[in-house]
Amino acid sequence: MPTLDAAMAEVAAEIDRRFDALLAVPDDARATLYQAMRHAAIGGGKRLRPLLVYATADLFGVDRDCAGRAATAIEAIHVYSLIHDDLPAMDNDDLRRGKPTVHKAFDEATAVLAGDCLHALAFDILADPxxxxxxxxRAELVLDLARAAGPSGMAGGQMMDLAAEHARFDLDGVTRLQQMKTGALISAAVEAGAILGRAPAAARTGLRGYARDLGLAFQIADDLLDIEGDEALAGKKLRKDGEAGKETFLSLLGVDRGREQCAMLVAQAIEHLHGFGDDADLLRATARYVVERDH
Amino acid sequence: MPTLDAAMAEVAAEIDRRFDALLAVPDDARATLYQAMRHAAIGGGKRLRPLLVYATADLFGVDRDCAGRAATAIEAIHVYSLIHDDLPAMDNDDLRRGKPTVHKAFDEATAVLAGDCLHALAFDILADPxxxxxxxxRAELVLDLARAAGPSGMAGGQMMDLAAEHARFDLDGVTRLQQMKTGALISAAVEAGAILGRAPAAARTGLRGYARDLGLAFQIADDLLDIEGDEALAGKKLRKDGEAGKETFLSLLGVDRGREQCAMLVAQAIEHLHGFGDDADLLRATARYVVERDH
Incomplete structure (x- = not known):
């Protein structure tokens, strides 16, 4: 097995290569739209979700090109959601992955459409023979991703997040919000690898448990970085939840218990992989990375 | 065959019923999101695209529930595009189908997310067993719709439309823009009926020709209504293209030649159905309606 660093670098390069080919700029009035998609999709991000697709697919010997296409589709959904979340009417962010957000580098209309296009492209990729x-x-991959992206998943969680500025959420409420807002797409990435690999039921159950715990650990780690992190390293504005008065895992648990809970979730995530041998070491390393990363 | 009026009324009621069931408001912080989707999706519009799905599917004896689900998915894409197109950063419209637009009745963030949710729901519906x-x-339906909605279809055409405020388009350019912006989804509706019906190649070729000519005729008729129509009847603001200095079929052809071209396209559309018997009369009547409608 490659080290996590090597695997992450390889996946990041591969996803960039795929977006570069997918988003070749046409010589017509859509050129700006494609440039905006490229600005958001190429050259940035940890590519955690693609890494999860590849690492899970590798457990079952899935063809690397198939895994790469599914990984690109899921990352396209993630990128579209970042473009729309950054809009002035939403989180109003100027900086993302160390670059101006799409509506700053281009304009709002282009940002709306670039997000919409990446959204449609994700399903185009998955449904393609x-x-x-x-x-x-292919149909199962589409269903998995559409559910994770829609009102019972990511977009529904984003709506709850907007509501969290006005309503008080308790720990159950924050957990549900985060499982939808970030957890659903992380779970969809692992599930995509399992679908491509025709994983048997027992393996799927373990992988689903892994993904659920990983998603929550990821969010608590994100909250910790939001409080303690470096904006230059993060490449985006931090400490916004506190300013907006939103409840988070840390506002409810405190930093120390939050850190404990995060470590416990990572241990649980790894425990869910007990039925797998060494070939799941990349998934295990990914879970550890989620708490140890500095951005 | 039912009359066109009866068929349209039946389809409209059925699509409303389906959106009502699909968008039941949950008792949580997403309630506003669902109310916004219901506001946009229920009780309005001509439901032209669902009518085309049903009318085409009926040619091949497709189960009505299957046709209804595909029709709802395509209408969900159409409704999402209207919500996003109406945003202040895009066309900045206050009125749609005689009601306040979603960002006026709710707010911009809710409008962005309601559009995104309907977009994902469309693929959720199609990929569902x-x-x-x-x-x-199912995979073919998803591919058909994703291509029609994405950067080579509706959203790409919308981007061209934004560019048309600054760039001069000639007749070929306007034709291409409109084939993408409105034609692609109209074609996808007819294609969905053909996919569900496992239509043989010759039938598909005829139906594709029908849809292409119908889409262009629809757009010219829309341009005519934009110049000559009644805002109260249309339920939206008219005469915006002229104000924005955009080239349209009518600015390039003039009203009289535009009207002739529209009638010719409808005749051509109907001619493409020559291989079908009486059971294609609903498609023929739909083509005639497109030029004769007053809103």
């Missing part, structure tokens, strides 16, 4: 010869696999 | 038992059909 090149992603898998078996249409049942 | 209830839409068709055969996953190959």
């Amino acid at each position: 090149r992603t898998h010869a078996d249409p049942a696999i | 209830r839409t068709h038992a055969d996953p190959a059909i």
